[in-house]
Amino acid sequence: MLEYDVVVVGAGPSGCMAAKYVSKAGASTLIVEKSAELGEPIQCAGLISKRALEESELKDVKPFINNEIKGAIVRSHSYELRIEVPSPEKSAFAIRRNVFDKALAKAAQEEGADIILGGKLKNIIKGCGGEKQTLLVDTVDGKEELKATVVIGADGVRSSVAKLAAMTVTRNYLNCVQVEGEYDADEAFAEIFVGRTIAPGFFAWTIPLVAEKVARIGLCTDKRCSPHSSPMPFLKRFLAEHPEIKGTHSGFMGGAIPIPASAGLQRRMQGQSTVKINDGNGIMLVGDVAAQVKPITGGGIFYGLKCGKIAGAIAAEACLKNDMGVLREYETKWRAEIGAEIAFGLKVHKLRCILNDGDFDTICRVLSQEDMLQRITKHGDMDYQALAFREFVKNPVLFKLTARNIIKYLYAKRRLDI
Ligand SMILES: Cc1cc2nc3c(=O)[nH]c(=O)nc-3n(C[C@H](O)[C@H](O)[C@H](O)COP(=O)(O)OP(=O)(O)OC[C@H]3O[C@@H](n4cnc5c(N)ncnc54)[C@H](O)[C@@H]3O)c2cc1C
Known part of the structure; x- marks a missing residue:
């Protein structure tokens, strides 16, 4: 039976980065990935910022970069808004996700992580009296039992870890x-x-x-x-x-x-957390399974890489100190990094759900005015979008449109469950 300090389930960006940081900190780790081939099947548009590219810590980026994107054209039914990035620092890249994921997995392995491909997690059995927890995994050669003190669920939107541990944080x-x-x-x-x-x-x-x-x-x-x-x-x-x-x-x-769940929904879900501590063992969720995504654009790679680093370092520290209480820092730390952005993005997403085509036309018309375009160019940021959106509502037309729709939203809230 294979035994590790930390088993990471899922070899997407979040899982690979988490495993890399467990190894970096000196604890033993294994990634279990259900696909036989890393990065497949692709479920991504593959657009990431230069900042996300840097966050990946990958040096040889050529194999997975397909194209450099220098701006965006936003089209509503009747208007068009052309936004050019002001400097190469703010440019974005269309990447080949499968090649990117393979490179991240290789970097984790080079740091010392082991990996099993074609291994699907089926069950997690709690450890009793200080015993490690057991993961039952179906592999290409049959069934495998793995022991781990900490399990990091990085297995995406349809996470088995979250289900098995009753830790579903989004609905x-x-x-x-x-x-x-x-x-x-x-x-x-x-x-x-x-x-x-x-x-x-x-x-x-x-x-x-x-x-x-x-x-x-x-x-x-x-x-x-x-x-x-x-x-x-x-x-x-x-x-x-x-x-x-x-x-x-x-x-x-x-x-x-x-x-991501709103604060209200989280309360109704009884404050579901991305960390669970059980009898000397722990379970953590990272990436899509923890809804660490930007609600406005749906991008999850940058946040997943960021939170993977935090999760990996904290999991390793908890194992090396033999103190699972350390795991609690994870929730606090990742929320300090991106919690406010996600909460703001969620509000924008909810408003977007009730805007009509005329509202989108108004927004595009107003934003294509010279002074507004300058503000977008100055404050626009693919990864941290709150600042630019706060600038928009300073415009009187957009302020009125937002206020009117907030009232509409409050009426629609219960009916739409948004
Ligand atoms: C249509 C679409 C377009 C997107 N476009 C972008 C974009 O342009 N930019 C961006 O930043 N984000 C984008 N995203 C989001 C991005 O793809 C995710 O946020 C990102 O992949 C999350 O990474 P992750 O590591 O958390 O999970 P994933 O990448 O989903 O990785 C999870 C891994 O876990 C494995 N797994 C699942 N269950 C098990 C199990 N039981 N046992 C073992 N392994 C398991 C899976 O095979 C998978 O490899 C897009 C998403 C979609 C759906």
């Missing part, structure tokens, strides 16, 4: 679909299409790739404000309304993005 999800296709657009600009009839509760996107006129084309919807539970009818309509964007079924994928 709502955005449903997403994406295809690849031809799109003859500016190669350096991602495009965002906003509108309730385009993608209720979110937006549609095109992300240009370096290959000739090819883009990732997708959208997400929040079913709480959508007439359809599936996003597929919206993608079909989006492609039909934009014949210039020729989405094909190549690279088709569907996925889900967790929407």
Whole structure:
């Protein structure tokens, strides 16, 4: 039977980074990944900031960078807003997620982490009287039993760890679909299409790739404000309304993005935490399973890498000091880093759920005015979005629009459960 200080379930960005930081701190760790191939299947648009790239600590970035993105064009039904990044520091990159995940796993292994591919976690049995907990894993060769003092659940939106440990911290999800296709657009600009009839509760996107006129084309919807539970009818309509964007079924994928629980929902879920301590053992959740994502854009790679580092270092410290009380610092530390951003993003997301197409037109019209564009360029940040959004509401038109919709939101809150 294999025995470790920490077993990390899931070899996505959060899990690989957590394992790397466990090893770095001197504790033993193993990653268990259910896919036989790292990074597959891809469920991501693969757009990350330069800051996220740096957070990955990967030196050789060429193999996974597909394209440098120097700005965004935001389109509502009647208006268009072109935002250029003011400096290379603020640029973004379209990455090949599968190659990126492989590189992160390799970095964790180089730091000392072991890895089992094709190993699916089936159960966690509590340790009694100071015994380590046991993980039952189905592998390609049969069944494996693993012992660990700390289990880090980094197994994504449909986490087994969260279910087995009764630690579900989120209840709502955005449903997403994406295809690849031809799109003859500016190669350096991602495009965002906003509108309730385009993608209720979110937006549609095109992300240009370096290959000739090819883009990732997708959208997400929040079913709480959508007439359809599936996003597929919206993608079909989006492609039909934009014949210039020729989405094909190549690279088709569907996925889900967790929407973090609001403070109110957390209370109703009885203060569910991302840490559980049990009889000398511990369980921690990191990344998508902990809803460590930006509610406005759905991006989770940067936060997952950040929180993976925190989780890994704290798990190792708890094991080395033989004091599981140390694990409690995890919740406090990650919330101190990104909690306020997530809480603010959640408010923006909720408001977006009730805006109509006319509201989105007004927002795009106002933001395309010269002074507003300058403010967006100055304060806009892919990873920390609150500052730019606070600037928007200083504009009297947008202030009024927000105030009107806050009242609408309060009426819709109970009905929509948002
Ligand atoms: C359509 C779409 C587009 C997105 N676009 C972006 C984007 O452009 N930029 C961005 O930053 N974020 C994006 N995201 C979000 C991003 O993909 C996630 O936030 C990120 O992958 C989270 O990383 P993670 O390591 O927490 O989980 P994951 O990457 O989901 O990794 C979890 C791993 O756990 C494994 N696993 C699951 N269950 C088990 C089990 N029982 N046993 C063993 N292994 C298991 C899975 O196979 C998987 O490898 C997008 C998401 C979607 C759905």
